[in-house]
Amino acid sequence: MSDVPAIDVEHVTVSYGPVPALLDVSVKIPAGTLVGVIGPNGSGKSTLVKAILGFTRPDFGSVRIFGAPVERSKGRVAYVPQRGSVDWDFPVTVGEVALMGRYGNVRWWRELTADDRQLADEALKMVRMSEFRGRQIGQLSGGQQQRVFMARAMAQGADVLLLDEPFAGVDAATESAILDVLRQTKASGRTLVVVHHDLATAARYFDALLLLKQRVYAYGPPMAVLQPDLLSEVYEGQLQVFNALTAPRGRDR
């Protein structure tokens, strides 16, 4: 069982027009890893996430979740939306968001059961958000908001979590709070795929990196991916200072 990758993307090509968003992308992501997806704007990072989620259907190729086709794995993969795309004024409480994780397991004419509520409660406990159950989601700090959506993903019973730029537009304290949540989630055996834009932190945050621009340029341990010539090829000179990244940094262990 452990040889079966959590996510197996095979020769996936997705297009929205004549230009492919993803071209022959093949990646195997083992269970229990925290993988960062990096690449310039418009490089297909979000498209890959949507393909793994089963939201975007590839023109060719297949996505398998623990060996089963993604079309038949609904609910096993959870999605944590980009912070900017959530309506934080929506009349919904922390407890209700966690409960949404159970919606996929209940037929539409049935009521949610006590078991569902308990699972949602447990998920909230896991991310230490139980005491905020009745709070409207806009009344939380950035780190807490992220935790609520992590709880929803866990209540869903998902083994694979996809996060779209969780660190975009947050301050340093929130960033480290979110990172803690990601690491805890990984420690519980789940697989996380995170779309990330900050090359400076990519090496410290992730077990492996996937460098993407339509096709896979590199996939492996961060230091192997963050090669200056590779990055300058992918980013085409948009960024110049790569050397500093690969040198050991001040606060590293």
Next chain:
Amino acid sequence: MSEWLDALDAWHAMNSHLVRALLAGSLVSIVCGVIGCFVILRRMAFLGDAIAHAMLAGVVAGYLFMKLVFGAEAHAPAMLFGSLLAGLITVGMIGFVARMSRIKEDTAIGIMYTGIFAAGGLLASLFSQYVHLDLLHFVTGSVLAVEMADLWMIGFVTVFVVAVVVLFFRALQLTSFDPVMAASIGIPVVAVDYLLTVCTSMVVVSAVNIVGVIQVVGMLVTPAATAYLLCDRLQRMLWASAGFAISSFLVGYWLSTAINVAPGSSIVVASSAQFLLVLAVAPRYGLISDWLRRRQMVPQQLVEDVLSCVLKALGSSVDMSVIYEHVAGQRDRIRDAVRALERKALLECRGEVVRLTEAGEREARRLLRAHRLWETYLQRLGTPTVELHAHAHRLEHLHDEDAVDYLDDQLGHPLLDPHGKEIPEDFVHLRLGATVKASLLRQGWRARVVRVVGSGGGDARIPATLQPGVVVSMGKRSAGGQLWELHLDSGSAVALDHQAADALLVEVLEAPRAETVGDSARSANRGDE
């Protein structure tokens, strides 16, 4: 028995208009309130307006069709069906234009609904000899003119819409809140969108009877917006919105009979007044509470001044009168600041006597460090001594950790401020087990060498004896604070300059004896290791 029935008949005859009007109005209010919640949360208000206008074409087309094909005059079901159809066609065309061209959705709505509305008007004028429609009724509506056929339609719409919302509540909630997640767990998002649009069209068509085309959006969004100001849960918002819709209908209806105006206008006026009232007084999202909250907010600066003042008592208690004397500001505000600090568990209050908690002392020392570092910085810049305190007092509120660390480093990690007072150590980074630059260590701290970083010539100046794993204790700073003296356990000593001390990373093992009490207590116990 028959007497009773007669009485009932009589009452019917007398009141059937009133009963029909009240019943129709209440039912329409309920569905408007309920669907309106989804309309405002999905930002579809303009679409509701479009559907209402497009109805005109449907009404005229339905009228003409029945008249020309079957010869039936003003066939109500056909007109209703026509208006529903016109609404759906409009929505479909808006979606088509927005998806297939570079035209954005709001523009597409503007184009389509005026176009279809105008086409309806054109049709009505062209065939004016066949069409005997009271267009004014269509524009302003009248709850008093509700016919039995309308009531049946409204009843059907109510049952349909309420059933949809109850049965598909979770799907409607999730597709409104997070459509990507909804799709990922297998909810047919597009179908749910269409279902909601159909419901909206049906509700709009029935609401036009009551308030007319122009005001139908008010009926749809105002009660929902009113509820939105009060509710943090969608379910409660639906109930509240239906309630507000009914109350504004009843008040508006009463108003229309009391001052003899068209009910459509008075209903919408009542509902707007209701909204403004709630906007003012809503407990959380209202204007008054917002204003009160902002007024109650204690300025951070005052809070920090109080903290610093209490810290000067060196761990003992302080009477409130001392704080009033030393902190600038109104007594009430200072009292608010003290209360705010107590809530954050930074201060303990016993009657009129306050003292710092452990966290409070830490926070206060952080401020003190910022203040004294700013003073040192200002002195280096050549600020006159008399102005030092005043400037530093303003700048100490810039105590962002990175900014203060930068100052500390630029100044060469000074030990004393210009008044000769000790600058508290960097206790944010200087924690047991943490890896820090050796330059942050103060006298008496013990640490283990981890490694040397940087290549700016620093390596050469760090003696080979300081290998990873070697345990050192920090001695006195010498040469006017320019040299860091490290004592090795072997008994030898090494002196490092600022640059070298910055390049040496150490793991903090042990703090000086006599844990933090205050500046004076600490310095008295130095150097006995």
